[in-house]
Amino acid sequence: MGTVVESANQGAVSLPTNKKVTVIFVLGGPGSGKGTQCTNIVEHFGYTHLSAGDLLRAEIKSGSENGTMISNMIKEGKIVPSEVTIKLLQRAIQENGNDKFLIDGFPRNEENRAAFELVTGIEPEFVLFFDCPEAEMEKRLLGRNQGREDDNIETIRKRFNVYMESSLPVIEYYNSKGKVRKIDAVKPVEEVFEAVKAVFTPANEKVAA
Numbered sequence: 001m002g003t004v005v006e007s008a009n010q011g012a013v014s015l016p017t018n019k020k021v022t023v024i025f026v027l028g029g030p031g032s033g034k035g036t037q038c039t040n041i042v043e044h045f046g047y048t049h050l051s052a053g054d055l056l057r058a059e060i061k062s063g064s065e066n067g068t069m070i071s072n073m074i075k076e077g078k079i080v081p082s083e084v085t086i087k088l089l090q091r092a093i094q095e096n097g098n099d100k101f102l103i104d105g106f107p108r109n110e111e112n113r114a115a116f117e118l119v120t121g122i123e124p125e126f127v128l129f130f131d132c133p134e135a136e137m138e139k140r141l142l143g144r145n146q147g148r149e150d151d152n153i154e155t156i157r158k159r160f161n162v163y164m165e166s167s168l169p170v171i172e173y174y175n176s177k178g179k180v181r182k183i184d185a186v187k188p189v190e191e192v193f194e195a196v197k198a199v200f201t202p203a204n205e206k207v208a209a
């Protein structure tokens with residue numbers, strides 16, 4: 001089931017009339033493995049991966065007028081105002097020929113969630129939730145080694161607080177609507193992907209073990 005997104009582009013980036021898109025939100029704590037598994041899903045199931053964090057980091061690099069503000073928010077583990085992130089997501093959807101998207105790391109709070117729905121008219125097909133204990137996430141982030149300014153213990157703790165206070169309630173909201181597909185993300189990458197595959201494979205295509 002797709003969603004028509006012709007309706008509500010209120011002054012932001014217009015989406016092509018009648019473009020129907022399927023959106024899956026990919027949520028979970030920092031370092032739970034969202035990006036890693038999105039890469040696998042893209043390869044196997046033909047989705048386009050849009051990471052809100054990557055789009056914000058690219059916006060900083062582009063020399064945008066919002067760059068300094070975004071950079072400061074990321075260093076503090078804070079959530080960037082929704083209108084900024086939503087414009088980037090809308091543009092990425094518009095510019096892409098695909099019609100099915102994994103939106104990774106968004107919505108991060110209630111404001112993100114409500115504003116995205118209002119502006120785009122898009123409701124997610126479902127929410128893929130990577131559930132991982134904090135100690136494991138901390139270990140992974142400290143070992144990630146990608147030069148990210150927010151992968152230091154001070155910012156990691158702030159990101160965990162924001163996750164608990166602002167992002168978990170969004171997951172609970174979608175859970176109350178029956179939309180959450182929860183994955184045990186503490187296992188090795190390959191085992192986590194087996195669980196992910198089961199979510200994406202239609203019931204009539206599943207082979208009995």
Ligand SMILES: Nc1ncnc2c1ncn2[C@@H]1O[C@H](COP(=O)(O)OP(=O)(O)OP(=O)(O)O)[C@@H](O)[C@H]1O
Pocket residue numbers: 028029030031032033034035036037053105140141143144145185186187188189190192
């Ligand atoms: N199942 C796993 N077991 C062990 N390490 C993993 C697993 N999944 C991912 N990793 C590693 O943990 C680190 C964080 O993974 P990844 O970047 O996918 O997380 P993320 O949820 O996208 O993080 P963030 O929200 O901070 O962007 C990476 O170095 C990745 O290689």
Ligand SMILES: Nc1ccn([C@@H]2O[C@H](COP(=O)(O)O)[C@@H](O)[C@H]2O)c(=O)n1
Pocket residue numbers: 030051052053054056073074075076077078079080081085104105106107108112150159
């Ligand atoms: N919806 C979002 C997503 C991310 N941010 C900011 O980017 C940081 C890194 O995000 P990752 O998903 O790549 O870990 C995050 O800590 C926020 O500062 C945001 O503001 N809004």
